[in-house]
Amino acid sequence: MFPGRGAYPYGNSLLVRGTTASLVVDPSLSLVEGAPPADLVLVNHAHEDHIAGLGSYEVPVHVHEGDLDALRSRDALVAGFGLPPDEAAAVDEELRDRFHVRGRPDAKGFGDGVVFDLGGRTVTVVHLPGHTAGHSGFLIEPDGFLFVADIDLTSFGPFYGDVGSSLVDFEASMGRCREIDARWYGTSHQKGVIGGAAEFRRRLDAFAGVVEQREATLLAFLGEPRTVEEIVGHRLVYRPHVEGPHVRPVERRTAVRHLDRLMGGGLVAEVEPGRFRAR
Secondary structure: OOOOOOOOOOOOOOEOOOOOOOOOOOOHHHHHHOOOOEEEEOOOOHHHHHHOOOOHHHHHHHHEHHHHHHOHHHHHHOOOOHHHHHHHHHHHHHHHHHHOOOOOOEEEEOOOOOOEEOOOOEEEEEOOOOOOOEEEEEEOOOOOOOEEEOOOOOOOOOOOOOOOOOHHHHHHHHHHHHHHOOOOEEOOOOOOEEEEEHHHHHHHHHHHHHHHHHHHHHHHOOOEEEEEHHHHOOOOOOOOOOOOHHHHHHHHHHHHHHHHHHHHHHOOOEEOOOEEEEE
């Protein structure tokens, strides 16, 4: 794992070498210049901070089939953010100019369990959807290193606010990670490398607990009937000072996903059209 800046807009990239080939995982902004040579590139998922350095590589590029369109086309990537047209245009410009995203129409898709053999070292795809449909981890053997990417163990908690995100899938993916006994775990942001399954699971439980905190916040707010837009204003994801074109769309999708689950569990009812209250 490359040392240095792991906080957005940067991210942690990996260089994996075998006896016959090498690959890079998630070429970030840090690799726009001075990128190490590699025979292929694996992309954990198609978000700008994971592909900003992709232009440094004229080699085969692979991503899970669920994120293939977004990697091949910047238009598809921006569409996945679910922004109004004028704001989408501004974000498209930022992705082009700040993150060097051009789209890779040559990118190829992989599925869960696919193995990349580098000679004496393998990289196995572990599909971990939720953050995006194609979000995937990589298990590197014989080292026992599991790269869990944007299951990043930060205090911000899980992000499932894009159009193609899923709260249900994210929780299932965290459960899958918990069952894998690795020697080392790597994240795309902040934490970097965590040693040992026990410490990883402790951090993972705290990370997953943010979902429960959001749900508790929502239930408390629904002590009286509220609309989705009122929940958006109350905020489940971002702190009050955070602004940007992404904030309200992410808050809205997150609120709806939690409402759907709470209503399915009988904890919230739609007491009149468009107004929800805790039971």
